[in-house]
Amino acid sequence: MGVEWVRLKLDLDAFDGARFEPYLRRCRQAxxxxTTMAAVGDAARNRRALYDLNRTCSADIPGRGEFYTFDEYLAQRIETPTxxxxGVVLAVDGGSWVGMAATSIRPEGHAFSEMTxxxxxxxxxxxxxxxxxxxxDYARSAGVRWLRTLHxxxxxxxIGMNRRLGFVDDAPPTAMA
Structure with a gap:
């Protein structure tokens, strides 16, 4: 039997992020x-650094399995229309990339949180x-109403962090008849 993934969604029209602003301030004060991949430059060496960061951060995700090769990562995560x-936020501490959050805008009309x-x-x-x-903020700037994720x-x-932000259960996509 397969894993029952936790599907979540956030209504961006209803989201009030003001109560979470202290987190941003505290991190910046520390x-x-x-920044974003766009700001640092979406160049080959930065794509490699993003891959390395993503691979390392993903290592302890339950059920993750084998991480992509670099070429697979480029093909499936970077060299795609979405x-x-x-949409790739980077946390930088002392000049080193220490965190990332990748969000894409899907053709179905919603944003998808790929990885944090x-x-x-x-x-x-x-x-x-x-x-x-x-x-x-990035998803809102794209004009979509829903930000979806799965875990x-x-x-x-x-899951707890997303629920704290106001994400609620989302039904799995239905097949078109």
């Missing part, structure tokens, strides 16, 4: 900067939540 370097991750040594500082707020049921920290 010296963490936030990839936008403005922080290197193990930098967790517990609110970076994931801060990056997710910036990802929400392995064993990934309680990610």
């Amino acid at each position: 010296g963490v900067e936030f 990839y936008d370097p403005r 991750g922080v290197l193990a040594g930098h967790r517990g500082r609110g970076l994931s939540l801060a990056m997710k707020l910036l990802a929400i 392995h049921p064993g990934n309680a920290p990610a």
Whole structure:
């Protein structure tokens, strides 16, 4: 029997992020900067750095399995019509990339939170939540109403963070008849 993934969605029209702004302020006061792939340059070496960061952050996700090869990552995550370097938020601490949140705008008319991750040594500082707020801003700027995500049921920290932000259960997509 397969895993029953936890599907969540956030109504961007109803979302009020003001109560979460202290997370962004606290991270910035601690010296963490936030930027995007578009701002740092969507170049080959930055794509490799993003891949390395994503692979490392993904290593302890329950049920993740083998991570993509670099070529597979490029083909399935970067060189696709839904990839936008403005939708990849980076947390930078002391000049090093320590976290990332990738969001895409889907042709079905919603945004999708592909991955939010922080290197193990930098967790517990609110970076994931801060990056997710910036990802929400990106999704809103695209004019979509819903931000969707899915998680392995064993990934309680990610599920909890999303629920704290106001994500609710989302029904699985239905097949078109």
